[in-house]
Amino acid sequence: MSTNEQAVTLEVNGIAYPVQVPMDSNLSGVLRNTVGLTGTKEGCDDCECGACMVLLDGQPVNSCSYLAVQAEGRAITTVEGLADGDELHALQRNILAAGGVQCGFCTPGMLMSARALLDRTPNPTDDEIRIGLSGNLCRCTGYAKIIAAVRETAVQL
Amino acid sequence: MTLTIATSIDDVLAAMANGARPIAGGTDLVVGARQGKVTMPTDLVAIDRVTELATVSKDGDSIRIGAGVTHAQLLTNDVVVNELTSVADAAALVGSPATRNVGTIGGNVMNGSPAMDTGAPLMVLGASAELQTSSGSREVTLADLWTGPSQTSANTDELCTALVIPQPAPSSGSAYIRLEYRRAMEIAVVGAAAALTLDGDSISSVRVALTAVAPTIIEVDGLDSLVGAPANDETFEAIAAAAREQARPISDLRASDRYRRHTIGVMARRAAHAASVRASGQIVPVPVNRAFGVGENPENIR
Structure with a gap:
């Protein structure tokens, strides 16, 4: 073991993953390359675009700019943790149905x-949805369909 | 490289005495290191689980904001929103929900960026940084703390544990407003904070500080002459003129020096106006930028 690596246990989507990671690895890299969950994307690698967003103890965090070793002992949720087996989460169904992908x-x-x-605001206003998604860039959809999908999910849940 | 996850201030100070550097959310340090702008320290001590750093409390005549309080916490803390409103204005503008969840006020202050959003509000509210080592602590005014871009007068073994702010007097209000080109993931083009106390319709004290127009956050000098003046457009224009006069802006990708010098006056005038409205007891929602800001009707006050 290199002195620059550390053994940590990361709890991802409720499963404990004992991993050996370089101290300066970012969480997104470890999730993708060591844990093997490639749903989390690396876009800007600069804390700007939000493609790497994961939840740490339920709060959204840019995983590209968060040290993997610092996440030990926190509950990490990635996009793979949204669906229940083959059953998509309502957000996933609605973003597909709305054309938000x-x-x-x-x-x-x-x-x-x-x-x-x-989770925090079960019945958000459109403004609250826009603020909630304000750290996530989309270059395709123009956002309207994504916002519609979140609004529809709030109604359903 | 090592990383220690600390759970008490004593743990942090012991690690720092041995050369470790503190990391909270990492939104400046990790981003900077990945871009090659800063070197990742060899030894880090994670301070984000030190609960004693993450509280806002009233202590006699002062309000103490723990250095580990996140921007998201600042926005939902009643004491901050009601009594240190400009700090809440600033916290609401920082980054995105993800940045605000892990980024801390101590990190913002100690990173020492001249474009930091919480800096100007803290300065006009008279905040000092509490710096601790394993052998003692001291309080440093922000004017003495910030010595240049990303430079502070803190020693490497000193941890910022809190921002200590005098309790604002009755009939006081504060506001922070910035020029921004978009509503999220933005950095101040220029910004201004004002804190103002009213005696009836006239001003009994006023402080203004400026963001992103000098190597550090700077306070506008010479406003004492406005004590006793009415809180009106003429007075706010005098504040704007002083801000334009004292700004020392640079030109960069985001704005020219001339544009910054002009717009800093606009921001200072609006911040002073919003602070006076708050001091009079009316509510201007946080952040001021949305209710009272660029491209909005200044009459939009409720």
Whole structure:
């Protein structure tokens, strides 16, 4: 073991993953390359675009700019943790139905921010939805259909 | 490289005495290191689980904001929103929900950016930074703390544990407003904070500080001459003129120096106006930028 690596246990979507990671690894890289969950995307690697959004103890965090070793002992939720087996989460069904997915790269991050928003604010106004998703960039859809999907989910849940 | 996860201030100070550097949310440090702008310290001590750093409390005549209080907490804390409203204005503008969830006021202050949003509000409210080592603590005014872009007078073994702010007098209000080109993931083009106390319709004290127009956040000098003046457009224009005069802006990707010098006056005038409205007891919702800001009707006050 290199002195620059540390053994940590990361709890991802309720499963404990004992991993050996370089101290300066970002969480998104470890989730994708070590844990093997590639739903979380790396876009800007600069805390700007939100493609890497995961939940840490229920709060959205940019995982590209968060040290993996610092996440030990926190509950990490990735987009893979949204669905219940083969049953998609209502947010996933609605974003598909609304046409809120085009290239799909921003979708995992959008879903995680939306999930945290609805957990905290079950009946958000459109303004609250826009603020809740304000750290997530989408270059395809123009946002309107994504916001509609979140609004529809709030009505259903 | 090592990372220690601390759960008490004593743990943090012991690690720092041995050369470790503190990390809270990492939104400045990790981003900077990944971009190659800063070197990742060899030894880090994570301070985000130190609960004693994450509280807002009243202590005699002062309000103490723990350095580990996140921007998201500032926005929902009644003491901050009601009595230190400009700090809440600033916290609401920082980054995105994700940035606000992990980014802390101590990190914002100690990162020392001249464009930091919480800096100008803290300065006009008279905040000091409480710096601790394993052998003692001291309080440093923000004017003495910030020595240049990303530079502070704190020693490497000193941890900022709190921002200590005198209890504002009755009939006081404060506001922070910034020029921004978009509503999220933005950094101040320029910004201004004002804190103002009213005696009837006239001003009994006023402080104004400016964001992103000098190597550090700076306070506008010479406003004592406005004590006793009415809180009206003429007075607010005098504040704007002083802000334009004292700004030392640079030109960069986001704005030219001339544009910054002009708009800092606009921000200072609006911040002073909003602070006076709050001081009079009316509610201007947080953040001022949305109710009272760029491109909005200044009459939009409720």
